[in-house]
Each structure stands twice: as structure tokens, then as C-alpha cells.
Amino acid sequence: MEEYGLLAWNLIGNKNTKLYRVRLCIDPKDNSVTLPCNAITDGGDVELVTSSWEDWERVTNKSEFGDLNTAFVETAIEAEKIYQSPLYLPGKILKYEQVGDKLYFTHNYGKVNILYKGILADDDGLPKITDKEATAIATYIAYVLKFKESLITNN
Numbered sequence: 001m002e003e004y005g006l007l008a009w010n011l012i013g014n015k016n017t018k019l020y021r022v023r024l025c026i027d028p029k030d031n032s033v034t035l036p037c038n039a040i041t042d043g044g045d046v047e048l049v050t051s052s053w054e055d056w057e058r059v060t061n062k063s064e065f066g067d068l069n070t071a072f073v074e075t076a077i078e079a080e081k082i083y084q085s086p087l088y089l090p091g092k093i094l095k096y097e098q099v100g101d102k103l104y105f106t107h108n109y110g111k112v113n114i115l116y117k118g119i120l121a122d123d124d125g126l127p128k129i130t131d132k133e134a135t136a137i138a139t140y141i142a143y144v145l146k147f148k149e150s151l152i153t154n155n
Contacts, residue, residue: 008140009129009133015040016128017120018120019115019118020118021087021113022116023052023111023114026108026111026112031107032105035101036116038121038125045116045118046098046115048113048114048115050113051091051112051113052091052110054090089113094112
């Protein structure tokens with residue numbers, strides 16, 4: 001019944017979504033991250049992926065280890081940002097490839113910050129629906145079950 005209900009919910013097309021922030025560790029085996037279960041994975045719903053560290057000048061003629069002053073400055077700037085959006089993601093913007101519910105990276109960046117569009121869900125992980133949507137889903141389930149019954153009994 002739950003599968004039929006989720007099929008009906010997908011057919012309705014009215015999905016209550018919001019933006020979520022999450023910090024995940026990259027799997028070192030294949031440099032991938034699996035998106036949370038409430039993420040919409042039909043493409044284009046990952047808004048931003050950033051590293052957990054600030055972007056600073058790592059290549060310079062001054063030192064073998066990069067310009068550490070720029071690292072301190074970038075970290076200090078991020079620490080001073082107190083009036084920022086709750087959806088703000090610090091760090092360097094990363095390139096990735098999305099295949100299904102996984103994001104693949106060229107390097108193991110450790111932890112990554114992800115801003116994605118997700119479905120509003122209840123405690124059981126099912127989507128939150130309105131009363132009208134519940135009635136439409138129940139009607140669809142009844143239709144599918146009666147249609148199958150009519151095929152079996154030829155009646």
C-alpha cells in the first residue's frame with residue numbers, strides 16, 4: 001500500500017520542498033557522497049557544494065607552503081560574518097558530478113557542505129501531505145487495487 005501511495009504522490013506532482021544544509025564525509029574508496037534520503041534526485045536539485053576549508057593562495061613564489069597570510073585572512077573574514085543567511089555555506093565551491101543519489105568528486109576533500117532541495121518529511125520519512133492529497137492518493141490506491149482485482153476475476 002505504501003508503494004502505491006508513493007506512486008500516486010509522484011503522479012500528483014505537488015511536492016512541498018525546502019532547502020537543507022548538510023555536512024558529509026567523502027567516501028575515500030570512490031570519492032563520492034550519498035545524498036540524504038529526503039533529497040530530490042531527479043537532477044538539478046543540489047544548489048551548492050563547498051569544501052569545509054576556505055580558499056586561499058596555495059601557490060606562490062614567496063614560500064614552498066603557499067601564502068599562509070591569505071589563509072589567516074580568509075579564516076578571519078569568515079569568523080567575522082555574523083549577519084549571514086542560514087543557508088550560507090562557507091568554503092571553496094567544488095565541482096562534482098551527480099549520478100542518481102550520489103555526488104562524485106575528482107579528489108577526496110574530506111568533509112563537504114551541501115545545500116540541496118529536499119522533501120518535507122515526517123518522522124517516518126514519508127512526505128507531508130494535505131488532506132486533499134491524502135484523499136487523491138487513497139482514491140488512486142482504491143482504483144489500482146480494484147483494477148487488479150477485476151483483471152484477476154474477469155469481472
